[in-house]
Amino acid sequence: MEKMNIEKLWDKYKDIIPYGVFGVLTTLVNIVSYWIFAHPFGLSVMVSTVLAWILSVLFAYLTNRKWVFHSEASTREEIGKEIVSFFSCRLATGILDWACMFIFADLCGFNDVLIKCAANVLVIILNYVTSKLVIFRHKG
Template sequence: MKDLLLKYKEVILYLFFGVCTTLVNIVSYAVLTRSFGVGVMASTACAWALSVAFAYVTNRIWVFESKVRSFTGVCREIASFVGCRVASGAMDIFLMWLLVEMMGFSDMIIKILSNILVIIFNYVASKFWIFKKKGQ
């Protein structure tokens, strides 16, 4: 069992922090829309920004254990991370607009489904581009 955990440590941590990131996204979205009456699109954008900040820290430190320490390297890493999250955030916003605003589906159900797609996209981008280890 321990060997399996070590072998899949990165994936397990990514899934754990992905779920946490998704919770940050969904909870902040729900608070903004339900408690403060903020619109769907603005709430989606704010929830995205909060979840990106949370995800960068957790991915850098615990999931991919980035060894980049130079100012330039960290800036490049952040820019790559945010750039990929802009793409996945645009996907999230587009899906919310299309499926909630235009087609009338339940906002919370679509938010959850959209976040599943976002997690998959972000893992692939992080693993093979942003936090790519030398020799990979």
């Protein structure tokens, strides 16, 4: 009986559960790489934010494509369109992240790592919606 409930839950949330796991890992890639660029390397808040964004979006694309949304794109053209779509949508939420960092960390002087964490919550939600509805939607 319990096994059936677990299977039903998995079927119902089969995208959200792995997205949550890889979302946490992507967020860790983003925050840790930001911290490394900003603190040990001493780069500016904005440069560190952009470099962290590039690394985390690449990680997110690879994991989301395979393990979250099970992309069916197989030709170079399909994969190319998927990559452009993914990075375009991520650029939109990346701009939101950059704006938060610029306003709250650079201009207001709040703790940069805390602002980075807070901005990522909103970014994760928006990224899931765009991935599910735009990038990896299944045709059929």
